[in-house]
Amino acid sequence: MDKGLKPSLRERAGAEKQKIQGMTREKALRYIWTYYKIPIVGILVFIFLVIYFIHAFLNRPEDTILHVTFVNCYDDVSEKSDFHKEFLEYADFQETGEVIFDSNVFFDLSKDSDYANTYFQKTVAYLEAGTTDALVCQETNMKGMAKGGRILNLKDERASGIYDKYKDRIVNYTTEEGEVIPVAVDISDSPRFEGMSSYQDSEGCYLCVSAYIDQADQAEVFLDYLLKEE
Amino acid sequence: MTNSKSEAKAPAKQKMTTWEKNQLFWGWLFIIPTMLGLIILNLYPIVDTIYQSMCKTGDFGKGNIFVGFENFSRMFGDSEVWQALLNTIKYAIIEVPFSICFALVLAVLLNRKMVGRSAYRAIFFLPMIVAPAAVAMVWRWLYNSQFGLLNNLFGLKVEWISNPKIAWISIAIIGVWSILGYNIVLFISGLQEIPHDYYEAADIDGASGVQAFFNITIPLLSPTIFFVLITRVIGALQVFDLIYMVMDQSNKALPKVESLVYLFYRESFDFGDKGYGSTIVVLLLIVILIVTVFQMIGQKKWVHYE
Amino acid sequence: MHSMETKRKVERVIVHVVLIFFSIIMLVPFIWMLLTAFKSVSEATQIDPFVIFPTVWTADSFTKVWNNMNFLLLYKNTLLLIFWRVVCAVLTATLAGYAFGRLEFKGKNFMFSLVLFQMMIPAQIFIIPQYLMVSKIGMTNTIFALVFPGIVTAFGTFLLKTAYMGLPVSLEEAARLDGCNIFQSFLHIMSPLTRSSMVALGIFTAVFAYKDLMWPLVVNSSANMMPLSAALATMQGQYQSNYPQLMAASAIACVPMIVLYLVFQKQFIEGIATSGGKL
Numbered sequence: 001m002d003k004g005l006k007p008s009l010r011e012r013a014g015a016e017k018q019k020i021q022g023m024t025r026e027k028a029l030r031y032i033w034t035y036y037k038i039p040i041v042g043i044l045v046f047i048f049l050v051i052y053f054i055h056a057f058l059n060r061p062e063d064t065i066l067h068v069t070f071v072n073c074y075d076d077v078s079e080k081s082d083f084h085k086e087f088l089e090y091a092d093f094q095e096t097g098e099v100i101f102d103s104n105v106f107f108d109l110s111k112d113s114d115y116a117n118t119y120f121q122k123t124v125a126y127l128e129a130g131t132t133d134a135l136v137c138q139e140t141n142m143k144g145m146a147k148g149g150r151i152l153n154l155k156d157e158r159a160s161g162i163y164d165k166y167k168d169r170i171v172n173y174t175t176e177e178g179e180v181i182p183v184a185v186d187i188s189d190s191p192r193f194e195g196m197s198s199y200q201d202s203e204g205c206y207l208c209v210s211a212y213i214d215q216a217d218q219a220e221v222f223l224d225y226l227l228k229e230e
Numbered sequence: 231m232t233n234s235k236s237e238a239k240a241p242a243k244q245k246m247t248t249w250e251k252n253q254l255f256w257g258w259l260f261i262i263p264t265m266l267g268l269i270i271l272n273l274y275p276i277v278d279t280i281y282q283s284m285c286k287t288g289d290f291g292k293g294n295i296f297v298g299f300e301n302f303s304r305m306f307g308d309s310e311v312w313q314a315l316l317n318t319i320k321y322a323i324i325e326v327p328f329s330i331c332f333a334l335v336l337a338v339l340l341n342r343k344m345v346g347r348s349a350y351r352a353i354f355f356l357p358m359i360v361a362p363a364a365v366a367m368v369w370r371w372l373y374n375s376q377f378g379l380l381n382n383l384f385g386l387k388v389e390w391i392s393n394p395k396i397a398w399i400s401i402a403i404i405g406v407w408s409i410l411g412y413n414i415v416l417f418i419s420g421l422q423e424i425p426h427d428y429y430e431a432a433d434i435d436g437a438s439g440v441q442a443f444f445n446i447t448i449p450l451l452s453p454t455i456f457f458v459l460i461t462r463v464i465g466a467l468q469v470f471d472l473i474y475m476v477m478d479q480s481n482k483a484l485p486k487v488e489s490l491v492y493l494f495y496r497e498s499f500d501f502g503d504k505g506y507g508s509t510i511v512v513l514l515l516i517v518i519l520i521v522t523v524f525q526m527i528g529q530k531k532w533v534h535y536e
Numbered sequence: 537m538h539s540m541e542t543k544r545k546v547e548r549v550i551v552h553v554v555l556i557f558f559s560i561i562m563l564v565p566f567i568w569m570l571l572t573a574f575k576s577v578s579e580a581t582q583i584d585p586f587v588i589f590p591t592v593w594t595a596d597s598f599t600k601v602w603n604n605m606n607f608l609l610l611y612k613n614t615l616l617l618i619f620w621r622v623v624c625a626v627l628t629a630t631l632a633g634y635a636f637g638r639l640e641f642k643g644k645n646f647m648f649s650l651v652l653f654q655m656m657i658p659a660q661i662f663i664i665p666q667y668l669m670v671s672k673i674g675m676t677n678t679i680f681a682l683v684f685p686g687i688v689t690a691f692g693t694f695l696l697k698t699a700y701m702g703l704p705v706s707l708e709e710a711a712r713l714d715g716c717n718i719f720q721s722f723l724h725i726m727s728p729l730t731r732s733s734m735v736a737l738g739i740f741t742a743v744f745a746y747k748d749l750m751w752p753l754v755v756n757s758s759a760n761m762m763p764l765s766a767a768l769a770t771m772q773g774q775y776q777s778n779y780p781q782l783m784a785a786s787a788i789a790c791v792p793m794i795v796l797y798l799v800f801q802k803q804f805i806e807g808i809a810t811s812g813g814k815l
Contacts, residue, residue: 038723044624052680058672074774102757106773109500117474118769121663122754124499129668148502153290181290211290246581253639256718260635263628272654274566275665279657284660336558338552346552348801353559356566358743359793361768361786364569367779371568384726411562412740416695419736423702438546457698461655461691466722468658505692511661533699 030185064131065097069123071137073103075196083192088223102132109144124150130212134219138188140202146173146183151208152216154182159209159216162223169227171206184208190226282508294505300329301509311493311510315517317398318489322466325401325409330458332406333413338447340414341421351418358411369404391476395520397483404472409465413458420454421447433524452533460525467518470495490514573597574786580779597784605767605785606760611792614681614763618796619746621686622738628688629737630730633696634722638708640755648697651690667754681755682763686745692737699733700726735800743805746793 020028033040070077077083084101093099108122126132127150135145145151154163156172162185163170171184184206188199199205207223209216240244268297283301285294305311340350340404357365372379373390381388390400428450432442470491477484490510498507572580574597575590635641636648662685670681703726711721727734752766762770768789772782 001363005724056675056678056680057673063678085809104753104757104759111478118490118750119754119773121499121660121750125664125667125754128664129671131671144500149287149290151290156290194508250640252601252718256722257639257641257644260631260639261644261647264632264688264693265650267628268651268654268690269665270669271666271685271688272657272662275662276654276666277658279661332558336555339555342551344551346546350555350799351801354562355739355797356794357562358566359627359746359790360569361783361789362747362749363772364572364786365565368565368568372564392629407561409557415736415739418733420689420702422732423699432604453698453702457695461694462654464655468660470660493661494658495660508661509651510657514658515656519653522652522656 024059030112049140052108060100063088064096065093065095065099066134066222067102067106067126067129068134068222069098069105069132069133069137070101070103070198071105071107071123071141073105073136073198075103075198075226077101077103083196086192087222087225090228102126109139110140124148127151127210128214130210130214133216134210134212134222136199136205137208138205140203142171142184142206142208143173147180148221151183152211152213154185155207158213160220162209162216165220166223166227167192185223187223190217191229192226194217237504279508279511282504283512285508286504287505292479297505299456301506303481304506305509305513311490311513313485313533314488314490315494315513317361318469318491318514320398320470321402321405321489322463324399325405325466325469326459326462329406329409329413329462330455333410333417333458334451334455336410336441337404337414337421338416341418354411354414357408362475364493366406372401392481392483394483394486397477397487398483401469401472401476401487404476405466405469408472411463413462416454416458417451420451424450449534456525456529456533460522463521463525467514467521473476538703569783569787572779573787575780577778577780580783584668590606597780598788601771601781601788605771607788609760610762610764610767610789613679613682613761614765615762615792617682617752618742618745620679620683622741624687624733625689625692625741626737627698629692630727630763632693633698633730634700634726636693637697637700637728638703638722639718647733651693655690655694663750663754666751668753675762677756677758679761682752684755685751686741689737689741692741695737696730696733699730703729738800742793742796 013123020031023031048193071124075081075083075146078101080100084099088099091099105119105123107117108125109120112118123132123135123145131200135142135151137145170182171186172180173183174180185208186204187193187207188204193199193205206220207226209219213219282294284296284298286300287294338355340347340354371377375381375387375392376387378390380386380390388396391397424447428446429442432446437445462465468491469489472487473487473492474495477487481487491512494507494510494514497503497510571589574593574595575587576592576594579587586738630652636644636651659682666685670684675681688792697740707725707729708721711725716725747765749765749769752763753769756762756766759767759770768782768785771785
């Protein structure tokens with residue numbers, strides 16, 4: 001076809017430049033806009049994205065010290081709540097970082113609905129990604145989580161502190177193969193839940209540790225807080 | 231006409247022509263954003279799934295153990311998986327043809343100039359944005375065997391979603407309903423790319439609407455139909471939400487309805503057996519791959535590009 | 537000539553009957569949503585006898601929901617999510633679709649099979665690894681996190697490839713003879729002709745972004761970065777089976793989508809028909 005005849009990029013750029021120089025400023029701008037608007041917009045968007053990225057990266061949240069997921073909790077446990085503030089006071093963490101209590105999780109593993117299924121997937125994602133350190137949940141959900149094996153065997157050395165300290169509160173789960181595994185700590189009688197509407201029924205309340213955790217020390221502090229006497 | 235692209239390529243001997251070099255340069259430049267994105271977003275999960283399918287998932291913090299093809303041999307002996315595969319294929323056989331045919335006819339009708347065209351198009355768009363909870367509620371009500379609309383309206387006593395013989399059809403009907411709007415959007419966009427001259431010529435020749443439909447619309451729309459077919463087959467073989475939406479875990483028809491992705495979800499999420507769940511995904515992948523390759527080969531017979 | 541007229545009339549009536557029939561089928565859940573929103577809680581879940589129309593029409597649910605939820609913030613987040621997803625998806629898919637559909641180059645077929653391949657994997661397996669990526673770079677609770685999985689689209693690439701393949705070869709050859717390079721002929725000649733496919737992809741992307749629940753819920757747990765879908769789910773979790781309120785919230789949530797549709801419907805309906813000059 002036209003091979004060999006095609007002007008090189010530099011030649012064409014030169015020709016364009018000459019063309020533009022021969023025009024009035026307004027005309028030149030209009031010319032550039034008509035023929036080059038897409039590359040211009042593209043470059044602007046690209047620059048915007050880069051700036052946005054750097055901005056978001058610089059403002060990214062601090063590392064988390066502890067992330068606890070509260071399943072089916074209808075009370076306020078967010079940063080503004082007394083529950084959260086009192087825990088921070090109690091724990092008095094030296095390192096900087098956030099303590100997150102996530103109560104935006106609602107599911108019931110004994111039945112299924114389209115929303116519950118999404119929240120359950122969220123919990124699984126948080127566990128597997130190592131976001132969540134511990135779960136506070138009731139019996140059905142505790143057993144459901146144990147069935148999935150995503151909570152830590154408390155005999156594991158990562159949770160040895162908890163296992164030794166709260167031996168009498170440990171709850172076991174029996175797998176289908178008949179293996180008995182300590183998976184949760186009974187926290188139904190925690191004084192911290194008094195005055196809350198959640199976790200008050202006969203189903204009991206339990207704390208489970210994520211199987212994907214490095215060390216359960218922070219979770220242990222949380223457990224101490226929940227179970228400390230007034 | 232179709233050959234002119236290869237004609238441009240023909241004069242190439244050993245050295246690339248400028249034209250070919252240009253195509254190589256721009257071609258790669260154009261696909262790089264997409265390929266980079268897809269590789270970052272999706273390649274690792276896919277490789278990980280294939281690796282997981284050869285692992286036994288360690289529960290309670292034990293970590294994964296590589297077991298080779300153990301999961302696969304377990305799967306080959308698992309009748310539930312084969313039943314699920316059959317269910318999935320049965321579902322696709324209903325959903326794909328019906329959703330395509332209805333959507334095609336409706337899209338052609340909606341493409342005509344007539345009173346209320348915009349209103350109709352808006353109506354067909356609405357179901358796409360309704361809350362899934364509303365959709366689930368309505369279908370549960372429609373199918374309710376005692377108080378449901380269907381049974382009351384026609385004086386029937388059918389157990390729409392708890393009779394194992396019927397439930398899969400009921401689910402497929404929801405599938406057709408929920409996908410119809412999307413297919414219509416695709417067909418309308420395809421129809422708009424057909425020049426009107428063709429229809430005018432047909433009109434002068436005295437062709438009826440039906441004749442024009444088969445002789446002009448279908449052949450000219452065949453690339454879009456092919457696209458919808460490929461994506462719908464893949465989508466139908468991945469059916470999951472619908473089943474979750476209307477079927478309780480206690481439903482006795484569930485074994486005759488549950489799909490491969492449903493099984494995968496149950497194994498991977500509920501039972502925490504990611505290894506076996508991934509094995510099911512690999513099986514699904516192989517099935518989809520085979521079906522798609524056959525469609526790709528078959529397209530040469532009926533899909534016409536200009 | 538007379539019989540021709542009556543034939544046309546009959547045809548038109550049949551067309552309307554068919555369209556009205558399907559319209560009713562398609563509209564049922566939408567109407568149901570509105571009706572439920574006006575009911576009382578007990579009426580909404582009653583099944584014997586089934587209540588179709590509320591005995592007393594009450595807009596309480598709407599006012600309660602509107603006061604409880606910060607809809608303006610939710611609209612903003614949702615619209616930002618939709619905007620960026622649509623822009624990214626249409627842009628990347630148009631470029632890639634053109635290259636796959638119109639150019640011949642080494643590695644093309646292999647790359648395209650990769651695109652197809654990733655469509656074959658059920659979406660559920662992507663969520664956890666993608667969430668890991670976002671959380672590793674510390675970008676959770678941002679708009680970027682919301683948009684992230686939708687930056688590129690295999691579906692859209694395939695759709696646009698199909699559209700480009702359907703265009704006549706002669707157009708591009710003429711452009712090339714006029715001295716256009718590949719980018720120019722893509723930009724000025726070819727891409728305008730696939731406008732209706734771009735619009736279709738835009739609609740799909742917008743609807744999926746709007747409906748996407750799982751991803752926003754996982755990646756943006758902070759209440760002021762949530763889009764509508766996730767906020768609705770949170771509400772559903774908190775108020776459990778208060779269906780009238782849930783439906784009222786869903787109905788309010790539909791508003792931006794309906795507005796968007798009305799604004800852009802001309803684009804969609806006219807499509808190429810106007811740019812083709814005929815009609």
